[in-house]
Ligand SMILES: Nc1ncnc2c1ncn2[C@@H]1O[C@H](COP(=O)(O)OP(=O)(O)O)[C@@H](O)[C@H]1O
């Protein structure tokens with residue numbers, strides 16, 4: 336092979352991936368490894384940071400071996416990651432002092448209530464763009480400092496480091512152990528001021544988190560450090576939170592462009608341009624990226640459980656053996672489905688923000704079978720996206736003509752058709768649903784001068800357009816059932 340490539344490391348909630356991408360933006364090779372989800376208590380979700388690192392390094396090594404690419408052909412590495420998931424490690428030993436607390440984890444809900452009672456809601460919204468919720472990293476750091484023996488003392492001595500997964504990977508990938516992150520990841524911490532692009536001193540003091548724990552923050556398109564592979568130094572030339580990477584990878588580069596990614600959760604983001612726009616309908620404001628001296632903002636609707644509900648069908652209910660089987664099962668039912676599944680397994684995110692909602696199944700009758708449950712589970716992804724899209728249109732004043740989609744569950748044709756039906760909009764699926772990895776690669780390519788934003792716009796290819804095909808009456812009836820079901824799951828686990 337006589338060309339140059341970019342390696343994209345995509346560290347997701349359920350798996351680590353490594354992709355080799357050529358000059359034309361074509362995926363030449365991909366390796367993927369699932370890893371263990373740890374549920375120590377109801378509502379708690381953890382990952383082992385060492386397992387994450389090892390799985391990411393293993394898929395990287397396999398990619399090199401199977402594609403036979405040589406280190407000197409790799410011009411840059413791009414990193415994209417599950418966001419908010421919090422690792423705290425000891426800088427002297429390099430060892431985490433606790434498992435990674437995953438974005439879905441609800442243990443800090445009581446502390447979030449305290450912050451709300453202290454009157455911080457408005458301050459947090461205006462300065463971080465976020466709502467006070469256990470989703471974000473800040474309260475997870477606080478929990479570790481308060482609950483792990485010796486943590487506070489070590490933090491006070493300046494020995495501890497906090498990072499989202501990008502920081503944790505880069506610390507370990509670089510010889511000098513650099514401690515860095517990018518704007519998009521920092522903007523998910525509850526500690527980063529998205530107006531001044533600095534850590535927010537007031538919030539650090541409210542949460543009693545020493546500034547010495549925090550990584551240095553750079554634009555997403557930067558050289559974050561060097562990774563040495565067989566003596567060749569390769570620049571780590573981009574870092575992006577996975578949802579922002581998918582927005583970039585889907586070429587949503589202009590104000591008003593939007594995409595939805597169906598992974599473990601579902602995340603609908605709209606590029607809102609140069610200025611942060613604040614929501615009146617339960618969405619959050621986030622930094623999309625920093626590139627070429629420009630910062631771009633986005634409005635985001637975060638759904639906590641999407642593909643994870645399909646995993647629940649597979650692993651907990653055993654009604655399917657693989658995720659793609661859910662499509663066959665849903666299509667086996669050709670009558671209207673009276674069943675609703677509300678997968679509020681980790682509370683409800685946007686637009687409800689209810690940390691105390693819990694999952695439920697409604698409308699069961701004697702003839703309800705696994706096909707009803709599987710279909711209702713897939714439908715719940717589509718309904719949640721409709722909730723978000725309505726809020727997004729109302730906040731932005733922009734009526735979306737269509738919805739660009741990607742992520743693992745976007746492969747499901749039944750789901751995509753249902754999505755078009757319930758939204759009454761065309762749903763556009765690109766040829767490659769790996770927009771996240773592509774976005775990180777494009778960003779790295781921009782840093783090293785291999786691509787421009789124009790090249791990204793030209794690289795989009797459509798696989799399929801799903802067109803709406805149900806009556807308005809049926810659509811409205813189905814959606815009304817969903818709203819009724821959601822209402823009944825709310826505030827279930829009262830504090
Ligand atoms: N054909 C399918 N139908 C429905 N869900 C699917 C399908 N394929 C994958 N999924 C779901 O998509 C998720 C994996 O997508 P991915 O984009 O890899 O997520 P993540 O980055 O969050 O790990 C899993 O939760 C899986 O259950």
Ligand SMILES: O=P(O)(O)OC[C@H](O)CO
Nearest residue numbers: 347348417418598599600
């Ligand atoms: O790992 P994913 O693709 O489910 O993305 C997780 C999000 O980044 C959480 O905010």
